[in-house]
Amino acid sequence: MPLTPALSLSRLILRDFRSYAALEARFAAPVVVITGENGVGKTNLLEAISLLGPGRGLRGARMGDLGRRVGEAPPLPWATSGRFETPIGPFDIGTGTAPDGGPERRAWMLDGVAQKSSTALAERVAAVWLTPQMDRLFQEGASGRRRFLDRLVWALEPAHAREVAAHDHAMAGRNRMLAEGRGDAAWLAALEEQMARHAVAAVAARQALARRLNAVLAGGQATGAFP
Structure with a gap:
């Protein structure tokens, strides 16, 4: 009996994204291979899909850099x-780009209804990717490995994205206060309490995810050279 995937992408629509002025693609097979010459937009297509889940996509690009460029005009x-x-x-x-903000403001929609944040997306979709640029993931700094681990956690615990974002937001506020030399001890303490709680x-x-992965490996449930 064939297995039915729990989640599959059946249609993708792009508008003024990277090299695409407009695109509508439909997918029916459980596995899809995208081929083409260099520079035709294969990675752009994958990046667009990765942005439908939580986070900044497989390239981690600034939102203002994702729009299509026409001549010397801004994206x-x-x-x-x-x-x-x-x-x-x-x-x-x-x-995509928020209609009432600058190029770095991002908007989200779920079934045609505007969302305040990407939390609703994280509760529906999670994606993990391996790209050639990630081949040094286990040789370089720990921050890249943490981001990769977080994407694995998001797939099982959608609220994790909210905890990480709240921690980073509080830390950015704390660092800004320190850089500006503002010595409001109570405000700093409140921000540090938020950082600790979310961390x-x-x-x-x-x-918890590491324990689950270790249990799968110890139980012999992984198949092949890459579990």
Whole structure:
């Protein structure tokens, strides 16, 4: 009996994204291979798909750099949307340049309804990718490995994305206060309390995933050279 995937992308629509002025692609097979000459937009297509989940996509690019460029003009506002099929029915996710903000402001849509943040996306879709640029993941700094681990955690614990983002937001506020020489001890203490609370939750989720992966490996459930 063939296995039915829990989640699959059946349609992708792009508008003024990277090298694409407009694109509508439909997918029916469980595995899709994209081929083409260098520079035709294969990685751009994958990046657009990666932005339909939480985070900044497989390139980690600035939002203002994702729009299509025409001549010397600034990048155009961009958008990408996807229809996902699940055993309990389809849903649509969209993201792109916010209509009421600058190029770095991002908007999210779920089934045509605007969302305040990407949290709703994280509860529906999670993606993990391996790219040639990641071949030094286990040789260089720990920050890249943490980001990769976080993407694995998001696939099982959607709230993890919110904990990581809240920690980073509080840390950015704390660092800004210190850089500006503002000595409000109470405000600094409040920010550091937020950082600690969200960091504990994030670390606990990472450790829980590591235990689950170790149990799978110890139980002989992994197949092939890459589990």
